[in-house]
Amino acid sequence: MQGKIVKGIAGFYYIHVVESGVYECKAKGIFRKEKIKPLVGDNVVIEVLDENEKTGNIIRVLPRSNELIRPAVANIDQALVVFSVIKPCPHLSLLNRFLVMMESRQIPVILCFNKEDIAQDFQIEALEQIYSKCGYPCIFTSALEQTNIDRVRKLLKGKTTAIAGPSGVGKSSIINVLQPEARMETGDISKKIERGKHTTRHSELFLVDKDSYIMDTPGFSSLYVNDFEKEELKDYFPEFQRYEGACRFDGCSHTHEPDCAVKKGVADGEIAGARYDSYKEIYEELKDRRRY
Ligand SMILES: Nc1nc2c(ncn2[C@@H]2O[C@H](COP(=O)(O)OP(=O)(O)OP(=O)(O)O)[C@@H](O)[C@H]2O)c(=O)[nH]1
Numbered sequence: 001m002q003g004k005i006v007k008g009i010a011g012f013y014y015i016h017v018v019e020s021g022v023y024e025c026k027a028k029g030i031f032r033k034e035k036i037k038p039l040v041g042d043n044v045v046i047e048v049l050d051e052n053e054k055t056g057n058i059i060r061v062l063p064r065s066n067e068l069i070r071p072a073v074a075n076i077d078q079a080l081v082v083f084s085v086i087k088p089c090p091h092l093s094l095l096n097r098f099l100v101m102m103e104s105r106q107i108p109v110i111l112c113f114n115k116e117d118i119a120q121d122f123q124i125e126a127l128e129q130i131y132s133k134c135g136y137p138c139i140f141t142s143a144l145e146q147t148n149i150d151r152v153r154k155l156l157k158g159k160t161t162a163i164a165g166p167s168g169v170g171k172s173s174i175i176n177v178l179q180p181e182a183r184m185e186t187g188d189i190s191k192k193i194e195r196g197k198h199t200t201r202h203s204e205l206f207l208v209d210k211d212s213y214i215m216d217t218p219g220f221s222s223l224y225v226n227d228f229e230k231e232e233l234k235d236y237f238p239e240f241q242r243y244e245g246a247c248r249f250d251g252c253s254h255t256h257e258p259d260c261a262v263k264k265g266v267a268d269g270e271i272a273g274a275r276y277d278s279y280k281e282i283y284e285e286l287k288d289r290r291r292y
Protein backbone atom coordinates (compact mmCIF):
# COMPACT_ATOMS: atom_id res chain seq x y z
CA MET A 1 0.00 0.00 0.00
CA GLN A 2 1.33 3.45 -0.87
CA GLY A 3 0.92 6.61 1.15
CA LYS A 4 2.53 9.81 2.30
CA ILE A 5 4.18 10.57 5.64
CA VAL A 6 2.16 13.35 7.20
CA LYS A 7 3.82 13.42 10.59
CA GLY A 8 6.72 11.81 12.41
CA ILE A 9 7.04 11.83 16.16
CA ALA A 10 9.04 9.79 18.63
CA GLY A 11 9.85 6.96 16.24
CA PHE A 12 6.33 6.71 14.85
CA TYR A 13 5.36 7.83 11.39
CA TYR A 14 1.82 8.64 10.39
CA ILE A 15 1.07 7.65 6.82
CA HIS A 16 -1.91 8.99 4.93
CA VAL A 17 -3.28 6.54 2.38
CA VAL A 18 -5.76 8.24 0.08
CA GLU A 19 -8.46 5.57 0.11
CA SER A 20 -8.14 4.27 3.64
CA GLY A 21 -6.93 6.86 6.15
CA VAL A 22 -3.95 7.29 8.43
CA TYR A 23 -1.70 4.44 9.62
CA GLU A 24 0.72 4.55 12.53
CA CYS A 25 3.94 2.97 11.33
CA LYS A 26 7.47 2.16 12.38
CA ALA A 27 10.45 2.22 10.05
CA LYS A 28 12.94 -0.12 11.66
CA GLY A 29 13.79 -2.19 8.59
CA ILE A 30 14.60 0.56 6.12
CA PHE A 31 16.53 2.47 8.74
CA ARG A 32 18.93 -0.44 9.13
CA LYS A 33 19.05 -1.66 5.54
CA GLU A 34 19.16 1.55 3.52
CA LYS A 35 20.12 4.10 6.17
CA ILE A 36 17.33 6.38 5.05
CA LYS A 37 15.61 8.46 7.65
CA PRO A 38 12.04 8.89 6.47
CA LEU A 39 10.91 12.53 6.27
CA VAL A 40 7.56 14.19 6.45
CA GLY A 41 6.43 14.46 2.83
CA ASP A 42 8.00 11.16 1.79
CA ASN A 43 5.98 8.85 -0.38
CA VAL A 44 6.33 5.39 1.10
CA VAL A 45 5.21 1.82 0.70
CA ILE A 46 3.82 0.28 3.87
CA GLU A 47 2.76 -3.15 4.99
CA VAL A 48 -0.31 -3.13 7.19
CA LEU A 49 0.05 -5.04 10.47
CA ASP A 50 -3.45 -4.48 11.78
CA GLU A 51 -6.20 -2.93 9.67
CA ASN A 52 -8.48 -2.20 12.64
CA GLU A 53 -5.77 -0.64 14.74
CA LYS A 54 -4.39 1.06 11.62
CA THR A 55 -0.79 0.08 12.31
CA GLY A 56 1.97 -0.95 9.95
CA ASN A 57 5.60 -0.81 8.87
CA ILE A 58 7.26 1.40 6.32
CA ILE A 59 9.02 -0.96 3.94
CA ARG A 60 10.23 1.46 1.28
CA VAL A 61 10.83 5.19 0.82
CA LEU A 62 10.16 6.20 -2.79
CA PRO A 63 12.63 8.51 -4.59
CA ARG A 64 12.41 12.16 -3.49
CA SER A 65 11.95 15.07 -5.85
CA ASN A 66 13.65 17.33 -3.31
CA GLU A 67 14.64 17.52 0.31
CA LEU A 68 15.05 20.42 2.72
CA ILE A 69 17.35 20.21 5.68
CA ARG A 70 15.85 22.73 8.00
CA PRO A 71 13.01 21.93 8.33
CA ALA A 72 13.65 18.33 7.34
CA VAL A 73 10.94 17.65 4.79
CA ALA A 74 10.75 16.01 1.38
CA ASN A 75 8.87 16.45 -1.89
CA ILE A 76 7.80 20.06 -1.52
CA ASP A 77 6.28 21.43 -4.74
CA GLN A 78 5.97 25.04 -3.65
CA ALA A 79 5.89 27.36 -0.66
CA LEU A 80 3.10 29.55 0.61
CA VAL A 81 5.00 32.38 2.27
CA VAL A 82 2.74 34.07 4.79
CA PHE A 83 3.25 37.40 6.50
CA SER A 84 0.53 39.53 8.05
CA VAL A 85 -0.23 43.01 6.76
CA ILE A 86 -0.22 44.18 10.37
CA LYS A 87 0.02 42.67 13.84
CA PRO A 88 2.84 42.02 13.34
CA CYS A 89 3.83 44.38 10.51
CA PRO A 90 5.93 42.54 7.96
CA HIS A 91 9.65 42.64 8.44
CA LEU A 92 10.49 43.16 4.76
CA SER A 93 14.12 42.25 5.08
CA LEU A 94 13.10 38.90 6.58
CA LEU A 95 10.43 38.40 3.91
CA ASN A 96 12.96 39.09 1.16
CA ARG A 97 15.32 36.57 2.71
CA PHE A 98 12.57 33.95 2.68
CA LEU A 99 12.02 34.67 -0.99
CA VAL A 100 15.74 34.42 -1.75
CA MET A 101 15.95 31.14 0.11
CA MET A 102 13.04 29.69 -1.86
CA GLU A 103 14.51 30.93 -5.15
CA SER A 104 17.90 29.45 -4.32
CA ARG A 105 16.23 26.10 -3.76
CA GLN A 106 14.06 26.49 -6.84
CA ILE A 107 10.88 26.28 -4.83
CA PRO A 108 8.05 28.27 -6.45
CA VAL A 109 6.46 30.82 -4.13
CA ILE A 110 2.95 32.03 -3.50
CA LEU A 111 2.97 35.16 -1.38
CA CYS A 112 0.18 35.64 1.11
CA PHE A 113 -0.44 38.69 3.30
CA ASN A 114 -2.89 37.75 6.02
CA LYS A 115 -5.03 39.74 8.51
CA GLU A 116 -6.38 41.83 5.67
CA ASP A 117 -9.48 42.37 7.84
CA ILE A 118 -7.67 44.60 10.30
CA ALA A 119 -5.40 46.35 7.78
CA GLN A 120 -5.85 49.80 6.29
CA ASP A 121 -5.91 50.29 2.53
CA PHE A 122 -2.64 52.19 2.43
CA GLN A 123 -0.87 49.33 4.20
CA ILE A 124 -2.17 46.85 1.64
CA GLU A 125 -1.29 49.14 -1.26
CA ALA A 126 2.25 49.64 0.00
CA LEU A 127 2.86 45.88 -0.04
CA GLU A 128 1.14 45.48 -3.38
CA GLN A 129 3.39 48.20 -4.82
CA ILE A 130 6.49 46.33 -3.78
CA TYR A 131 5.58 42.74 -4.52
CA SER A 132 3.42 42.94 -7.63
CA LYS A 133 6.62 43.79 -9.52
CA CYS A 134 8.40 40.63 -8.43
CA GLY A 135 6.24 38.19 -10.33
CA TYR A 136 4.95 36.19 -7.36
CA PRO A 137 1.25 35.42 -7.07
CA CYS A 138 0.33 37.78 -4.26
CA ILE A 139 -2.86 37.27 -2.25
CA PHE A 140 -4.29 39.33 0.60
CA THR A 141 -6.25 37.08 2.91
CA SER A 142 -8.15 37.02 6.13
CA ALA A 143 -8.28 33.65 7.83
CA LEU A 144 -10.68 35.20 10.32
CA GLU A 145 -13.25 36.30 7.72
CA GLN A 146 -12.20 33.72 5.13
CA THR A 147 -11.42 36.36 2.54
CA ASN A 148 -9.58 35.15 -0.59
CA ILE A 149 -8.96 31.74 0.93
CA ASP A 150 -10.47 30.17 -2.20
CA ARG A 151 -7.83 31.88 -4.31
CA VAL A 152 -5.18 30.24 -2.15
CA ARG A 153 -6.94 26.87 -2.32
CA LYS A 154 -6.93 26.95 -6.14
CA LEU A 155 -3.16 27.41 -6.20
CA LEU A 156 -2.65 24.42 -3.88
CA LYS A 157 -4.52 21.92 -6.05
CA GLY A 158 -2.63 18.70 -6.67
CA LYS A 159 0.49 19.92 -4.88
CA THR A 160 2.33 19.62 -1.61
CA THR A 161 2.86 23.11 -0.28
CA ALA A 162 5.00 24.16 2.65
CA ILE A 163 3.63 27.11 4.56
CA ALA A 164 6.36 29.39 5.82
CA GLY A 165 6.44 32.62 7.75
CA PRO A 166 7.13 34.15 11.13
CA SER A 167 5.24 33.26 14.26
CA GLY A 168 1.82 34.74 14.84
CA VAL A 169 0.95 35.73 11.27
CA GLY A 170 -1.86 33.17 10.98
CA LYS A 171 -0.35 30.15 9.25
CA SER A 172 -2.19 27.61 11.37
CA SER A 173 -5.38 29.65 11.12
CA ILE A 174 -5.18 29.58 7.32
CA ILE A 175 -4.60 25.83 7.35
CA ASN A 176 -7.63 25.34 9.56
CA VAL A 177 -9.81 27.23 7.10
CA LEU A 178 -8.35 25.32 4.16
CA GLN A 179 -9.14 21.91 5.50
CA PRO A 180 -12.23 20.24 4.07
CA GLU A 181 -15.16 19.00 6.15
CA ALA A 182 -13.80 15.49 6.01
CA ARG A 183 -10.64 16.18 7.94
CA MET A 184 -7.76 13.85 8.04
CA GLU A 185 -8.29 11.62 11.03
CA THR A 186 -5.74 13.02 13.37
CA GLY A 187 -7.97 13.11 16.42
CA ASP A 188 -6.59 9.95 18.03
CA ILE A 189 -3.08 10.87 17.17
CA SER A 190 -3.51 14.25 18.75
CA LYS A 191 -4.71 12.75 22.00
CA LYS A 192 -1.67 10.54 22.20
CA ILE A 193 1.08 12.93 21.29
CA GLU A 194 0.03 16.52 21.05
CA ARG A 195 1.38 18.74 23.78
CA GLY A 196 0.16 22.22 23.05
CA LYS A 197 -2.32 23.08 20.37
CA HIS A 198 -1.34 26.59 19.57
CA THR A 199 2.22 27.08 18.53
CA THR A 200 3.36 24.69 15.88
CA ARG A 201 6.12 22.45 17.21
CA HIS A 202 6.63 19.79 14.57
CA SER A 203 6.23 19.53 10.83
CA GLU A 204 2.92 18.11 9.76
CA LEU A 205 1.08 17.71 6.49
CA PHE A 206 -2.61 18.46 6.31
CA LEU A 207 -4.94 17.28 3.62
CA VAL A 208 -6.51 20.18 1.75
CA ASP A 209 -8.01 18.11 -0.99
CA LYS A 210 -7.80 14.55 -2.26
CA ASP A 211 -4.34 15.10 -3.69
CA SER A 212 -3.31 18.40 -2.12
CA TYR A 213 -1.38 18.73 1.10
CA ILE A 214 -0.19 21.69 3.07
CA MET A 215 2.62 21.51 5.55
CA ASP A 216 2.74 23.48 8.73
CA THR A 217 6.24 23.63 9.96
CA PRO A 218 8.16 25.30 12.73
CA GLY A 219 11.69 26.53 12.15
CA PHE A 220 11.06 28.38 8.93
CA SER A 221 11.06 31.58 10.88
CA SER A 222 14.69 31.99 11.79
CA LEU A 223 16.88 31.69 8.80
CA TYR A 224 19.91 33.23 7.31
CA VAL A 225 21.04 33.10 3.74
CA ASN A 226 24.58 31.89 3.30
CA ASP A 227 24.82 28.74 1.26
CA PHE A 228 25.64 30.30 -2.10
CA GLU A 229 28.05 32.79 -3.67
CA LYS A 230 27.35 36.52 -3.78
CA GLU A 231 27.47 36.38 -7.60
CA GLU A 232 24.40 34.13 -7.56
CA LEU A 233 22.29 36.47 -5.46
CA LYS A 234 21.05 38.52 -8.43
CA ASP A 235 19.52 35.37 -9.92
CA TYR A 236 17.26 35.08 -6.88
CA PHE A 237 15.56 38.42 -7.47
CA PRO A 238 13.15 37.61 -10.31
CA GLU A 239 12.46 41.26 -11.09
CA PHE A 240 16.14 41.80 -11.94
CA GLN A 241 16.03 39.25 -14.75
CA ARG A 242 14.75 41.58 -17.44
CA TYR A 243 17.88 43.73 -16.98
CA GLU A 244 20.22 40.82 -17.56
CA GLY A 245 22.97 41.91 -19.95
CA ALA A 246 21.86 45.55 -19.95
CA CYS A 247 24.50 46.89 -17.54
CA ARG A 248 27.68 48.48 -18.88
CA PHE A 249 29.89 45.78 -17.35
CA ASP A 250 29.54 42.04 -17.77
CA GLY A 251 29.16 40.47 -14.36
CA CYS A 252 27.89 43.75 -12.89
CA SER A 253 27.12 43.21 -9.22
CA HIS A 254 24.47 45.97 -9.36
CA THR A 255 26.01 47.60 -6.31
CA HIS A 256 28.66 50.23 -7.15
CA GLU A 257 29.23 50.02 -10.93
CA PRO A 258 28.37 52.96 -13.23
CA ASP A 259 25.65 52.55 -15.87
CA CYS A 260 23.95 49.75 -13.98
CA ALA A 261 20.57 48.86 -15.50
CA VAL A 262 19.25 47.50 -12.20
CA LYS A 263 20.09 50.72 -10.37
CA LYS A 264 18.38 52.61 -13.16
CA GLY A 265 15.36 50.32 -12.73
CA VAL A 266 15.27 51.30 -9.06
CA ALA A 267 15.55 55.00 -9.90
CA ASP A 268 12.72 54.67 -12.42
CA GLY A 269 10.51 52.89 -9.88
CA GLU A 270 10.44 49.64 -11.87
CA ILE A 271 12.18 47.82 -9.05
CA ALA A 272 11.02 48.47 -5.50
CA GLY A 273 13.57 50.27 -3.35
CA ALA A 274 12.87 47.97 -0.41
CA ARG A 275 13.78 44.97 -2.54
CA TYR A 276 16.96 46.56 -3.80
CA ASP A 277 17.94 47.51 -0.24
CA SER A 278 17.60 43.86 0.77
CA TYR A 279 19.68 42.84 -2.22
CA LYS A 280 22.51 45.14 -1.16
CA GLU A 281 22.25 44.09 2.46
CA ILE A 282 22.43 40.37 1.68
CA TYR A 283 25.15 40.98 -0.93
CA GLU A 284 27.34 42.72 1.66
CA GLU A 285 26.79 39.88 4.11
CA LEU A 286 27.80 37.31 1.53
CA LYS A 287 30.87 39.39 0.67
CA ASP A 288 31.96 39.73 4.28
CA ARG A 289 31.22 36.15 5.12
CA ARG A 290 34.10 34.40 6.74
CA ARG A 291 35.62 31.79 4.49
CA TYR A 292 36.58 28.40 5.84
N1 LIG B 1 -7.57 39.72 12.70
C1 LIG B 1 -7.06 38.55 12.31
N2 LIG B 1 -6.42 37.75 13.17
C2 LIG B 1 -5.92 36.57 12.74
C3 LIG B 1 -6.06 36.17 11.38
N3 LIG B 1 -5.44 34.97 11.23
C4 LIG B 1 -4.95 34.63 12.45
N4 LIG B 1 -5.22 35.58 13.36
C5 LIG B 1 -4.84 35.58 14.79
O1 LIG B 1 -3.41 35.67 14.89
C6 LIG B 1 -2.92 34.85 15.98
C7 LIG B 1 -1.86 33.88 15.49
O2 LIG B 1 -2.43 32.95 14.59
P1 LIG B 1 -1.79 31.51 14.29
O3 LIG B 1 -2.61 30.89 13.21
O4 LIG B 1 -1.61 30.72 15.54
O5 LIG B 1 -0.33 31.95 13.77
P2 LIG B 1 0.88 31.02 13.28
O6 LIG B 1 1.46 31.72 12.10
O7 LIG B 1 0.44 29.63 13.06
O8 LIG B 1 1.91 31.11 14.49
P3 LIG B 1 3.05 30.03 14.94
O9 LIG B 1 2.44 28.67 14.99
O10 LIG B 1 3.51 30.53 16.27
O11 LIG B 1 4.13 30.13 13.91
C8 LIG B 1 -4.14 34.17 16.57
O12 LIG B 1 -4.54 34.92 17.69
C9 LIG B 1 -5.19 34.26 15.47
O13 LIG B 1 -6.50 34.28 15.97
C10 LIG B 1 -6.76 37.04 10.47
O14 LIG B 1 -6.95 36.80 9.29
N5 LIG B 1 -7.24 38.22 10.99
Ligand SMILES: [Mg+2]
Nearest residue numbers: 171172199200
Ligand atom coordinates in the same frame (compact mmCIF):
# COMPACT_ATOMS: atom_id res chain seq x y z
MG1 LIG C 1 1.07 27.75 13.89
Ligand SMILES: [Zn+2]
Nearest residue numbers: 247252254260
Ligand atom coordinates in the same frame (compact mmCIF):
# COMPACT_ATOMS: atom_id res chain seq x y z
ZN1 LIG D 1 24.16 46.24 -12.85
